[in-house]
Amino acid sequence: xxxxxxxxxxxxxxxxxxxxxxxxxxxxxxxxxxxxxxxxxxxxxxxxxxxxxxxxxxxxxxxxxxxxxxxxxxxxxxxxxxxxxxxxxxxxxxxxxxxxxxxxxxxxxxxxxxxxxxxxxxxxxxxxxxxxxxxxxxxxxxxxxxxxxxxxxxxxxxxxxxxxxxxxxxxxxxxxxxxxxxxxxxxxxxxxxxxxxxxxxxxxxxxxx
Amino acid sequence: xxxxxxxxxxxxxxxxxxxxxxxxxxxxxxxxxxxxxxxxxxxxxxxxxxxxxxxxxxxxxxxxxxxxxxxxxxxxxxxxxxxxxxxxxxxxxxxxxxxxxxxxxxxxxxxxxxxxxxxxxxxxxxxxxxxxxxxxxxxxxxxxxxxxxxxxxxxxxxxxxxxxxxxxxxxxxxxxxxxxxxxxxxxxxxxxxxxxxxxxxxxxxxxxx
DNA sequence: CAAAATTTGTGAATAAAATCACGTTTTCAA
DNA sequence: TTGAAAACGTGATTTTATTCACAAATTTTG
Ligand SMILES: NC(=O)c1ccc[n+]([C@@H]2O[C@H](COP(=O)([O-])OP(=O)(O)OC[C@H]3O[C@@H](n4cnc5c(N)ncnc54)[C@H](O)[C@@H]3O)[C@@H](O)[C@H]2O)c1
Ligand SMILES: NC(=O)c1ccc[n+]([C@@H]2O[C@H](COP(=O)([O-])OP(=O)(O)OC[C@H]3O[C@@H](n4cnc5c(N)ncnc54)[C@H](O)[C@@H]3O)[C@@H](O)[C@H]2O)c1
Numbered sequence: 001x002x003x004x005x006x007x008x009x010x011x012x013x014x015x016x017x018x019x020x021x022x023x024x025x026x027x028x029x030x031x032x033x034x035x036x037x038x039x040x041x042x043x044x045x046x047x048x049x050x051x052x053x054x055x056x057x058x059x060x061x062x063x064x065x066x067x068x069x070x071x072x073x074x075x076x077x078x079x080x081x082x083x084x085x086x087x088x089x090x091x092x093x094x095x096x097x098x099x100x101x102x103x104x105x106x107x108x109x110x111x112x113x114x115x116x117x118x119x120x121x122x123x124x125x126x127x128x129x130x131x132x133x134x135x136x137x138x139x140x141x142x143x144x145x146x147x148x149x150x151x152x153x154x155x156x157x158x159x160x161x162x163x164x165x166x167x168x169x170x171x172x173x174x175x176x177x178x179x180x181x182x183x184x185x186x187x188x189x190x191x192x193x194x195x196x197x198x199x200x201x202x203x204x205x206x207x208x209x
Numbered sequence: 210x211x212x213x214x215x216x217x218x219x220x221x222x223x224x225x226x227x228x229x230x231x232x233x234x235x236x237x238x239x240x241x242x243x244x245x246x247x248x249x250x251x252x253x254x255x256x257x258x259x260x261x262x263x264x265x266x267x268x269x270x271x272x273x274x275x276x277x278x279x280x281x282x283x284x285x286x287x288x289x290x291x292x293x294x295x296x297x298x299x300x301x302x303x304x305x306x307x308x309x310x311x312x313x314x315x316x317x318x319x320x321x322x323x324x325x326x327x328x329x330x331x332x333x334x335x336x337x338x339x340x341x342x343x344x345x346x347x348x349x350x351x352x353x354x355x356x357x358x359x360x361x362x363x364x365x366x367x368x369x370x371x372x373x374x375x376x377x378x379x380x381x382x383x384x385x386x387x388x389x390x391x392x393x394x395x396x397x398x399x400x401x402x403x404x405x406x407x408x409x410x411x412x413x414x415x416x417x418x
Numbered sequence: 419c420a421a422a423a424t425t426t427g428t429g430a431a432t433a434a435a436a437t438c439a440c441g442t443t444t445t446c447a448a
Numbered sequence: 449t450t451g452a453a454a455a456c457g458t459g460a461t462t463t464t465a466t467t468c469a470c471a472a473a474t475t476t477t478g
Contacts, residue, residue: 003465007408011401015382029425036384041425042467049427057426057473075407082403089302094399096298099359099382105403142410143403150308167410169403173224173308175245184413186406188399190303192220194291194314194352194378197395198284199216201351201376204393212435238455250455251437258457266443266456 002050007074009047012037014070021063029060076104081141083165084110085156086148087117087126090171094145095124108139129159136163146170157185211259216283218256221246223279230272238269285313290350292374293319294365295357296326296335299380303354304333317348338368345372355379366394 016036020028030044037044048054048061053069055061071077084091087110095107110126112118119126127135135141144160146153146168153172160168167184170176173192176185225245229237239253246253257263257270262278264270280286293300296319304316319335321327328335336344344350353369355362355377362381369377376393379385382401385394 001412004405004409005465007405008401011398011404015401031425038384040467042427042469043465045425045427046466055426056475058424058475059473060425073408074404075411076404080407089298089305093298093302097399099400103400105400105407143406166413167406169406175247182413184406184409186402186409188397188402189220190306190397191308191312191314192217192224193395193397195220195283195285196213196216197352197376197378197393198289198314199282200213200393200395202284203210204375204391214435240455249437251439251457252435254455254457255436264456265445267445267454268443269455 006047006050009037009039009043010051010070010073013044013047014067014074014076017063017067017070021067025063027060028063028066030055032060071104079104079106080143081139082107082143082145083132083136083141084145084147085112085129085132085160086146086152087112087114088147091145091147094147107145108141109135111135132159133163136160136165142166144168146172146176148172150174215256215259218246218248218252219260219279219282222253222256223276223283223285226272226276226279230276234272236269237272237275239264241269280313288313288315289352290348291316291352291354292341292345292350293354293356294321294338294341294369295355295361296321296323297356300354300356303356316354317350318344320344341368342372345369345374351375353377355381355385357381359383 013033016033017028019036020032030041030048033044034041051069051073053066055066068077082105084094084107087095091110091112095110100107107124109124110117111129111132112126113129115128117126118128142165144165144167146156146160148156150172153170153174154176157168157170157176157178161178161180161183165183168176168186170185170187171190173189175187222242225242226237228245229241239250242253243250260278260282262270262275264275291314293303293316296304300319300321304319309316316333318333319326320338320341321335322338324337326335327337351374353374353376355365355369357365359381362379362383363385366377366379366385366387370387370389370392374392377385377395379394379396380399382398384396
């Protein structure tokens with residue numbers, strides 16, 4: 001199993017390759033991908049080699065073939081279904097995001113406790129919470145996004161586990177707890193990200209210390 | 210200078226300490242913080258030691274003192290002003306987020322090109338783009354959040370640099386370019402985060418390979 | 419067609435990060 | 449006041465991640 005940061009790099013290589021493809025490039029060198037993503041060329045080659053992705057000596061990588069292989073690793077070779085729980089600002093943003101359309105990520109529904117958010121007719125409909133389990137099972141949804149306030153997040157998490165969700169992206173600033181070791185949780189704490197930015201700005205301004 | 214992940218851990222220690230403080234704890238051990246954040250106790254102590262944060266042998270860390278020191282490192286000992294550019298779903302979410310109130314992070318204004326978003330009266334007002342530079346200078350704003358569509362992000366970035374912004378949190382899925390080495394940019398690409406989650410769910414399900 | 423130029427793929431070397439392990443200090447109880 | 453237990457602080461060690469460096473393969477050129 002690879003580290004989180006290695007997989008993040010693969011995503012960036014994929015995005016860079018997509019950009020080059022859209023400029024009608026047919027092949028790409030480790031060097032190009034390195035420049036585009038800010039790593040070294042040998043890092044690119046090492047990352048690829050760890051996933052059995054290979055190119056041609058002197059000839060670089062065929063972009064189409066490379067994209068096929070990267071997409072496979074990143075699970076973008078088949079549709080990945082998501083639901084969003086909590087259709088507030090963040091949840092609504094995820095549901096509306098047009099960028100997912102061309103990727104294999106699809107947000108199939110939202111769930112909320114606030115009746116004013118319900119909408120069965122929309123492209124990505126919003127349902128009441130008590131329909132969550134049935135929906136997940138019938139539609140074989142594997143992923144959930146938690147975008148409810150912090151105090152509701154643990155409860156929502158447990159519902160998602162019960163419904164059979166396999167992976168959760170959590171926006172709430174709490175550490176979700178579970179004894180189920182099968183579920184994968186990734187946290188996205190915006191305040192922590194902001195603190196990180198502040199730190200690096202401050203230490204740049206004042207390099208001593 | 211410390212690595213990004215070390216600083217992220219410091220934020221988590223701070224949050225864990227805050228939680229314990231709210232439960233009326235007066236002191237905390239490296240062990241407690243380790244459990245709360247999912248790292249080892251010696252990692253906690255090593256992180257602290259690198260920032261000159263020290264406790265008492267056998268007595269652990271005084272929570273109040275620890276929080277003072279962590280807040281200092283993380284720049285939470287003084288008000289940090291932010292503006293948000295692009296008051297769509299993400300931007301609105303950041304502006305409305307109540308969690309920043311008790312922290313020293315303040316979103317002082319939003320900026321947009323869409324006149325329907327303008328609102329000079331709100332608690333965090335929203336202004337047209339051509340007032341950005343003047344606002345940043347008069348109010349000595351150091352940080353900016355880019356939450357505009359991808360095609361507008363580079364242009365907005367350059368405006369922020371010109372206005373004198375020091376740190377940028379970028380939600381747009383592009384690599385911002387600048388020859389100004391003073392500005393710090395952190396990217397938050399939600400699609401990349403989702404791909405990462407998908408990968409770890411997939412490899413968990415199918416551990417062979 | 420041979421020689422020169424490039425670029426990959428990957429072990430070896432280096433660097434960075436995390437963990438270990440233990441001496442030192444502090445607390446507490448008898 | 450002394451001894452035992454607990455917890456820190458940090459140098460040493462181990463593990464993980466990155467970079468180096470070069471043989472092998474491929475392409476290009478003359
Ligand atoms: N919502 C998501 O789930 C999601 C996921 C991945 C990435 N993102 C990225 O985050 C960013 C923001 O997403 P969002 O969903 O809030 O977008 P949004 O479309 O809801 O809002 C964008 C806002 O930016 C404003 N704007 C456009 N051009 C501008 C300009 N030149 N100057 C100032 N303002 C301008 C628009 O008027 C609008 O208010 C986008 O770059 C998007 O690609 C969002
Ligand atoms: N917006 C930010 O800038 C920001 C920053 C950091 C963290 N966060 C976190 O992200 C999460 C979402 O933020 P937001 O700004 O979109 O919040 P929001 O308040 O706009 O929306 C929350 C939504 O969740 C719904 N909800 C509440 N309890 C529920 C329950 N038990 N079951 C189902 N739905 C429920 C509400 O009806 C609402 O629609 C929160 O945990 C917040 O702390 C947001």
